[in-house]
Amino acid sequence: RAACLDAHGSADEANQSMLWRRPTPTREANVLVITAGTSDLPVAHEARLTLQAHGFDPSLISDVGVSGLHRLLARVDDVTGADAVIVVAGMEGALASVIGGLTSGPVVAVPTSVGYGAGLEGVTALLSMHASCASGISVVGIDNGFGAACAIARSCR
Template identity: 70%
Template structure:
């Protein structure tokens, strides 16, 4: 079966109308459209039809064998991109043993990234080097959805002159993801300058009063820069998904 998306469904209905396939064939193909049971997981076949992007696979809590079955189900049905996030070494090993090697970066495993890069200019900025793992997850997720993100790293407010050197890039962006721990102030700085959508990602980087990212989260949601979107702590994946929705 091919991917369950709008073009495929239209082609199937055109084939039915033209008599190239019969109704029984169409019913048989649609019967597995919503999801497939692969043992312990119900794999969503038509999420791309509903949301414009296929299901991603979250690694934690799943066995390596479950991850392999889920990824194989998606690939076998022509679905792409296929992205597994927060994958352990054992999970990656099991998946690649079953379906072959993928792009393994930032704790993620990616198959069938789009060949064509979208024209929108998306920035992924970090306040510090310690925020890079979250930014890396965001960047590979953006790649899965066709965006070649521009990386700007280590430009937090403790050295504001470093950020000011990249203001032109911020002003020219179509969307900006700001990844910051500590007090999360970089999101407000960017939100006060950029006309583009700003998605802020608080990270668990910081000292005791940082409360594992809670301080940055609260600061970002209380930002005086109106319209800044905030996702959960360390959620680089969610930030990329927000950008993909905004720029759809």
């Protein structure tokens, strides 16, 4: 990190990603990044930064997981109006199925390693997201906000 900053100057940083040149948004797709909890934010910020590097102007909705579903329902119009959604969730990863049932656009699910007990460092969320009954959900690796954003960049031209 230090060597990169020394060589290239200050950068926008999120999680383990760095962005030196933030382009003016050129893609019109309405992309939404949603987190189940606040502990999922580092991965969500990585996804947003990567989307911005690809010319998107993504919105973020955080802390709307199934344990506080009322907070998601207050934003349901944002979800149904999105062209594509990245869902970032740990624990059991149930939010991906909920969002997959609400929106008709592409959904890319990112399991996170946060949680405790039977969360198994993200494996439980990963398996749950793969087993979702909401059709068409794509799943990337644990904590891979970068990969999720790249999948959206390939989906939304």
